[in-house]
Amino acid sequence: MAVIPPDGLNASSLIAAKGAELKFWIIKTNESAEKKVLNVSGTVETLRSNLAAYYGFDLTINPRVETINVPTVDESIRDRQWADLVTLGVEWKETIKAGKRFKLLEPVLDTSKHSVESILSMDQDQPNLLNEETVVHASPISLNPTSASLGSVANHSEPGLRTSTSLSVHNMTPSSEILSTKPTQSTSVSMSSSAPSKQNTSAVQREASILDDISTVIAGLQRCEGLRQVIEQIELGQVQSIRDRYGPSEPGRRGTAHPSWPKYSNLVSKRERIHRVLTQDFAGDKDRFFNFFTVSASSSKKRKRQTEPSAPTEHFRSFRKIVEAIPWCENDISVERQNAEYFDSTGEFSKVEWGNRWGSRNSWEIWRELGKERYDKKGESKD
Numbered sequence: 302m303a304v305i306p307p308d309g310l311n312a313s314s315l316i317a318a319k320g321a322e323l324k325f326w327i328i329k330t331n332e333s334a335e336k337k338v339l340n341v342s343g344t345v346e347t348l349r350s351n352l353a354a355y356y357g358f359d360l361t362i363n364p365r366v367e368t369i370n371v372p373t374v375d376e377s378i379r380d381r382q383w384a385d386l387v388t389l390g391v392e393w394k395e396t397i398k399a400g401k402r403f404k405l406l407e408p409v410l411d412t413s414k415h416s417v418e419s420i421l422s423m424d425q426d427q428p429n430l431l432n433e434e435t436v437v438h439a440s441p442i443s444l445n446p447t448s449a450s451l452g453s454v455a456n457h458s459e460p461g462l463r464t465s466t467s468l469s470v471h472n473m474t475p476s477s478e479i480l481s482t483k484p485t486q487s488t489s490v491s492m493s494s495s496a497p498s499k500q501n502t503s504a505v506q507r508e509a510s511i512l513d514d515i516s517t518v519i520a521g522l523q524r525c526e527g528l529r530q531v532i533e534q535i536e537l538g539q540v541q542s543i544r545d546r547y548g549p550s551e552p553g554r555r556g557t558a559h560p561s562w563p564k565y566s567n568l569v570s571k572r573e574r575i576h577r578v579l580t581q582d583f584a585g586d587k588d589r590f591f592n593f594f595t596v597s598a599s600s601s602k603k604r605k606r607q608t609e610p611s612a613p614t615e616h617f618r619s620f621r622k623i624v625e626a627i628p629w630c631e632n633d634i635s636v637e638r639q640n641a642e643y644f645d646s647t648g649e650f651s652k653v654e655w656g657n658r659w660g661s662r663n664s665w666e667i668w669r670e671l672g673k674e675r676y677d678k679k680g681e682s683k684d
Contacts, residue, residue: 304356307333312358315349323348330355519543519565528575528594528617532587535576544569571624578627582663593665594618622676633673634664 307329318326327339327348339351353360396403534540547559548569583590596616638650643658645651659667668674 306330306356310352310356312353312360315352315358316360318349320345320348323352326352519568527615528620528623529591529615531572531575531620532579535572540569540572571621574624574627575620578623578665582665584663591615591617593669594623618676626674626676629673629675630664630668633668633671637667637671 307326310326314322315326323345324341327341330339330352331337331341339355341348343351349360352358393403543565547562547565549558549562551557579585579587579590583593594617596618638655643650643654645654659670662670665674
């Protein structure tokens, strides 16, 4: 069965495509196949030929229809777009902190050529939503249809209607309604904004609180390096809160993660791995765990001279070096398990023989007794 290419991908567009487009189509191809069928790295020609081979395009045939205006990636435009988004994000956060509702578009009334002369009455249909009123008499006036929604427009054909037409503009999202009736010379426009209810105020306050909490947690994780503090961060749920907010919504699928996840993934994963050492290798025994990774004060490179006597300070091995040593420990233990002394009569690995040799020691303790414990690539045991 022929594989259906993504929209916009054909022999013509493939010939004219640049590196960015080729990588984009490869990503779409892998997502459609739900597995990695094409590699996103390589030269432009390699990417082009791989796509052509996968979809069966013949690039040797001169296409009859030339590709016009093939989209290209303009770095400067993209940078400006990201800068605008960052500015918008800062404005949004400050608005939320102030307890207000952030709006992309504010209601706009063009009154540059007209004077304010009187005050309109409050909209009777929704009196609890109005807190400000402004009257504009214009001849004629213009409203920006993309910036405000017209709540109600009086129909001139209705019996008994006065000459002035009342327009209520409420604080809501832009509507697709279009004002087709031209206002008469004496036209009254009521500009009003929604007073935030207790529920809305509570919601924005919670949102602002969450933003502040997440920022505080991230800053705390970045500052704390001590082994005991790292374990506390895990147990307090701080690390999980970062994964929940920025990590992939589907385990193992990075494409479902927040765009900021690459900045925090190492911060989170290293702490999760060190916590697994505690819970799995040391069976949650904190005393045994911290004692094992305690180093003498003289071996700590960060120890400073004390001018006055002080209470004893804990010195633990760097948690980053412990994380780095995890695969080395696992590999050395795996090699040790291949020794014939741990095999039973059938030639298979025997947990009984292993237990007879090492008792209740865990992998890290066995690793130390084997003399293979190390925390850098040169094989040195000290930090």
